[in-house]
Amino acid sequence: MRYPQIxxxxxxxxxxxxxxxxxxxxxTIIVLTNEPLRKVLQNPDASVRLVNWSVELGEFGIKYKPRTIIKVQALSDFVVECKVPEDPPQLIFSEVSDPWLLYIDGSSKVFAGNTWAEGT
Known part of the structure; x- marks a missing residue:
């Protein structure tokens, strides 16, 4: 919060x-930004931190371009695609024609209160 946006x-x-x-x-990396990033990083009177970062970034082929305006139609399409449905989908249960069969070896236990008891 104490540092400038740039x-x-x-x-x-x-x-x-x-x-x-x-x-x-x-x-080649193209950075699209509304901030004057190239000016700030190329400014010799910038803070020591920014000068060090500028030297570090100087080894890469970075191009800075202004960010273009988002077309209104593209933005509205994005909002429509990301719309959350108001009502969650309802689960539909249907009758199963063939019930499942479970085979066990007789070693099951039944929970009774705070203890486990032998079951049938």
Missing amino acids: DKVALALVTSARKLRPYFQSH
């Missing part, structure tokens, strides 16, 4: 780069 975004990118290092090394 620091949180940069930390998320650094953490992703550390965890996914082989992918970052073999592919």
Whole structure:
């Protein structure tokens, strides 16, 4: 809560780069963000933490692009797909024509109160 939003975004990118290092090394990564992440990471007057992160991220081919606006239709389709039904589905029980048979070896026990008793 004490850190600016841009620091949180940069930390998320650094953490992703550390965890996914082989992918970052073999592919060009495109970061879509509304934050001015490239400016902040390339600013020499930034905090020591951001400068260190910038050096660490410099070894990867990362491109920063502004995030595009989500089309209204795509957003409404997403909301419709993720809609939770109001009533949970009802379970339907039907009569079974062939009842199940259970064969036991006679070693069953019956629970009576707080103890187990031999059953039949």
